[in-house]
Amino acid sequence: MSGTHAHTAAFVRTSEIPPSLPPQNEGGVGRWMRENLFSGPINSILTLIALFFVIRLLIFVVPWIYSGVWTADSLSGCRAVLEGARGACFSVLTDRWHQLLFGSAYPHDATFLSFMTGVPVEDLRFTSGVRENTNFFQEFFFGYWRPVLAFILLFVAIAPILYQDLPRKMMIFTGLYPFVAFWFVWGGSIWLPITLLIGLGLAYMLYSNLAKQSFFMGVLAFLGVVIILFLNPITMVFGLLDFLRDLIAAMGWERGDNSMMLADRFQGAASIFPLNAHVVEFLSSIIPIELQSVASRDIGGFMLNMILGTVCVSLSLPLGIALALGRQSNLPVIKWVCVVFIEFIRGVPLITLLFVANVVLAYFLPPGTNFDLILRVIIMITLFAAAYIAEVIRGGLAALPRGQYEAADSLGLDYAQSMRLIILPQALKISIPGIVNVAVGLFKDTTLVSIISMYDLIGLIRGPVLASTDWNGVYWELFSFAALLFFVICYGISQYSQWLERKLQTGHR
């Protein structure tokens, strides 16, 4: 210490210290490597070991990919080309891509392909992978325009949900998209999706009118119309009666009279009730606009994974929110229904639920009801994911300070308003990483349907493709292709969620 004021405590600043720039970072690759790779002896050793393995892996994989064969027509063809050298047999992809993407039996639209390419239909003979006189892109975009267009439109439909800055009017298309995509993928008369849409519109109008008087009545009316539209209520009731009667008979309480099942007896009356079928038939006879109809069992490949993934994620999110709020409810009945549901579903493997959907449900459904297998699987996966999402959101709700609830209450907002405007936007924001985790997991879990003999991407690879004499034994190429497809989608979802988290960051809290 030196200076005249060394032992006085008093001090008065007479001039401001001007702000200055922070010390300059010494940039460059050298510095980065020193800090991140070679910051100490242990790190240096680890870096070298890691480098060794990465290089070994690349030496192994890169030539394998590079010398891959794309044009052979079977595994033995590949081997013939390679002449004993190491190399991938990607020919299986060029030969079977349409099967891997859309399923074995998904119809190919030769008429449209011929129309777009100018090649007469009879010249479009099927060879390996693509038809004669066409190329892959023509085949993909024109031959399979229905699922491809549905896939492209999916991005248009979800864009306004993912990006709030887009015009809100785009949400109209989002609302229509499920019907459009359904028609493209499943085909059939255009009047089916249109009448369902109108029916739902009517149900909603009925609901919004009745809900003014009584919310409960409104919901009841809405559900009523939906059931009449989509299911076959009378056959279902009688089918259930038949089932109960059989059950009683089986227990030996009463001799079952199986001369005629009730459901059969009322089939005539029942079929009047789902007016929709008749309306569709009538309208189609006047204005027949239809695509070739595709049965659910013919839908497969990666398309099936995409359908299950998108439908189940978009359904399980609202259901999960409802379950999470229900679990917080002050009404014991609602609370316990939600708790039991969530805990039960979380305690059961998804595979078990899928078996239930596949086998067990059929016993409970009345004879003659045609309850689509894809629909059954969608219901089960949705319930499964909803239970997980509910728990993730419950975490988000619990993380909000009580003061937020109190502030919303003290302003006179009712329950629905305070949830929608105050609580959920914040709770969902906190829950984004967890929800995305569940969504990505769900998307990958859709491959489990291969266990109940549905031909999704994995089911197809393990079944028709690997079982064929041509491609028996091509494991790496097929499963790498599957991995790549899933990775692209899952990585995309993950990147979006990180972008969203950054965007929703409003100051520190």
Added chain:
Amino acid sequence: MNQPAQMTISNEVAIEIDTMNKWYGTFHVLRDIDLTVYRGERIVICGPSGSGKSTLIRCINALEEHQAGRITVDGTVLSSDLKNIDKIRSEVGMVFQHFNLFPHLTILENCTLAPIWVRKTPRKEAEETAMHFLEKVKIPEQADKYPGQLSGGQQQRVAIARSLCMRPRIMLFDEPTSALDPEMISEVLDTMIELAEEGMTMLCVTHEMGFARKVANRVIFMDAGQIVEQNEPEEFFNNPKSDRTKLFLSQILGH
């Protein structure tokens, strides 16, 4: 009562609390509370921590439920009917110790949310009202920022403006300055004083005795869930009657 001329108190009853009791489990937090608040009155409630003063004002807008007794706000008896509670809450503004602004909404949106959704005010009109009150609390320039970007004092003034946008007839303040840095307390108190001068009915839980002296026309001292003493501020501070009050005052005015 000797009141400053501009502060008029009517004979109209704003809040009437009649032998109200509340328990947390087996713990008796509020015991036989009787309190009548006239329109235009400014009441300061003080007392040691845990004396039930916050609980008392939170019972008035049903953030806490009382188990016995009767609370009448603006002529409406508080019952468990949700419609009734929402009606009372929209007439009674509340300001919290920790502000409780909505962090995902801008300042302007914080202020317009309740008028738009509860009062069904058109957005444009709600925004004009919000700007009017933001000017009143002297932060109109912050309207497009988020709460996280404001200082504590500014946030609390926004919270006051947010309540005022509902045009409440009664304002409740729950320790509005306790979470603030000393240099921000006065900006919030100034806003509250201005509000008092306009004749707002105010119930204020606070330890700001200067504010109590200046603005209150009645000071209530609570201890162990009971109203121990209430009086005009001059009498209360200069001539406390109960020993408990004397002890409390000596503790908080000691330094």
